[in-house]
Amino acid sequence: MKKIINNPHDVVPEMVNGMVRSYPQIIEKIPGTEAVVRADKESMKGKVGIVSGGGSGHEPTHAGYVGKGMLSAAVCGQVFTSPTPDQIYAAIKAVDQGKGVFLVVKNYSGDVMNFDMAKDLAAMDNIEVKNIVVDDDIAVENSTFTQGRRGVAGTIFMHKILGAAAQEGASLDEIDALAKKVLPxxxxxxxxxxxxxxxxxxxxxxxxxxxxxxxxxxxxxxxxxxxxxxxxxxxxxxxxxxxxxxxxxxxxxxxxxxxxxxxxxxxxxxxxxxxxxxxxxxxxxxxxxxxxxxxxxxxxxxxxxxxxxxxxxxxxxxxxxxxxxxxxxxx
Structure with a gap:
């Protein structure tokens, strides 16, 4: 294996640090996590928050789509490993503006489970959260980490559509309805x-x-x-x-x-x-x-x-x- 890295176990935190330090005008790190949030807080005011995330290794997905008009925050798990519920919950809290938060989840068992747990944590804080599970891969029905079809590159179209709708002031219910129409x-x-x-x-x-x-x-x-x-x-x-x-x-x-x-x-x-x-x-x-x-x-x-x-x-x-x-x- 030949890679431009230091310790293989440090690739995610070092990558996240490199991203936020290279583009401080676009993203910043949520303290104590490997999640990133928009640096432009004004662009999130009064809007529904759009959060996505998953295992690292898919860059620029997901952190590369955080910014005005697209995602509000993204959570970076370990390589090919779902982020933990507490980190997802930190991202939800970071983007909550009182209008609710919408989660875009790719259909992998770990992601679905951990985003659901984070959603439950948010409910205890009276943050209204809805979500969509993206399953755009038509290749196979069930796979190594998935019940049903996998969520892959088409997820980015979901990020783009929902991010724009949220930026234009759509409500949480409107974004939820839009996601359900777009998905199939x-x-x-x-x-x-x-x-x-x-x-x-x-x-x-x-x-x-x-x-x-x-x-x-x-x-x-x-x-x-x-x-x-x-x-x-x-x-x-x-x-x-x-x-x-x-x-x-x-x-x-x-x-x-x-x-x-x-x-x-x-x-x-x-x-x-x-x-x-x-x-x-x-x-x-x-x-x-x-x-x-x-x-x-x-x-x-x-x-x-x-x-x-x-x-x-x-x-x-x-x-x-x-x-x-x-x-x-x-x-």
Whole structure:
């Protein structure tokens, strides 16, 4: 294992310190935690707080999306490990403005359990908290850390939509209703060329042959649904868009947002080649995305691979929210 780190057990606190010291105008650390909150407190006044978080190793998710117009706070667990309830609760308290707090949780058993416990702690303090559990990964039904489908890169669209709505003054009930409408329209699928190496483990989560890929891998190196020999980008797109079409019934009369997401070790050159092939494939459905992002938005440390998210935009206001200006490190 070759990594630019010090002690493998210190990667999360040292990373968080590096982030807040590099961008003090955007985020600050909540004392006694590995959670970060907006530095711009004025932007949170009178608004519903939006909090997310999870295991580290997915940067810029989640701390990179804290800032005006997006998340109010994010909680950084140990690598690929859910943050503890007390740290999540500290983030809830830090953003509570008397209007309630909304939690965006990815569907992993530890995250769901710990965010629920934090929600209970907040209730004892009379802080009203609601949440959504994001399960956008269509690859497999149950996985290593999950009952049901996993929460992956499509979660970022949820952060963006809800953050903009909250910034515009939506109530907790309105944000809750919006999240429930948005969720079933976000779908993601991935392909990996190599696994992530957790610095505390020191070896890859799985090993693929030199000429092998795996479809449907999760963001913690969870198994996918098929391994086969590496193929050209166009053929990878055929597979992934085909699976998304089976799920979403793509329609040229509808609007879509598209996210091509690098998993950590995939060069932007390859991401743009893949994006070009995705757009060519969508042309066959007479679809031109109304919104598109390409880059490293939800990674898996140093995994080589790519994920593709499509989001059916059923309301023009959702597109306004996607385009809403934000002040964050990662968007």
């Amino acid at each position: 329209n976000i779908k993601t699928i991935a392909v990996a060329l190599s696994a992530a190496t957790n610095p505390e483990v020191g070896k890859p989560g799985f090993v693929l042959k030199e000429d092998e890929i795996e479809y449907g891998v999760g963001i913690h190196s969870e198994p996918g649904y098929r391994r086969e020999k590496i193929k050209p980008s166009k053929e990878l797109v055929e597979e992934l868009v085909g699976k998304l079409n089976d799920e979403m019934h793509l329609d040229g009369n509808k609007k879509y947002a598209c996210l091509v997401n690098g998993m950590g070790a995939t060069p932007l050159m390859e991401q743009y080649i893949f994006a070009n092939d995705v757009l060519n494939k969508l042309d066959e459905f007479k679809i031109t995305p109304a919104f598109m992002k390409v880059g490293n938005y939800m990674t898996s440390i140093d995994m080589a691979g790519i994920s593709l998210t499509l989001f059916e935009i059923q309301d023009d206001k959702w597109l306004d929210y996607l385009n809403y200006p934000v002040t964050t490190i990662g968007w």
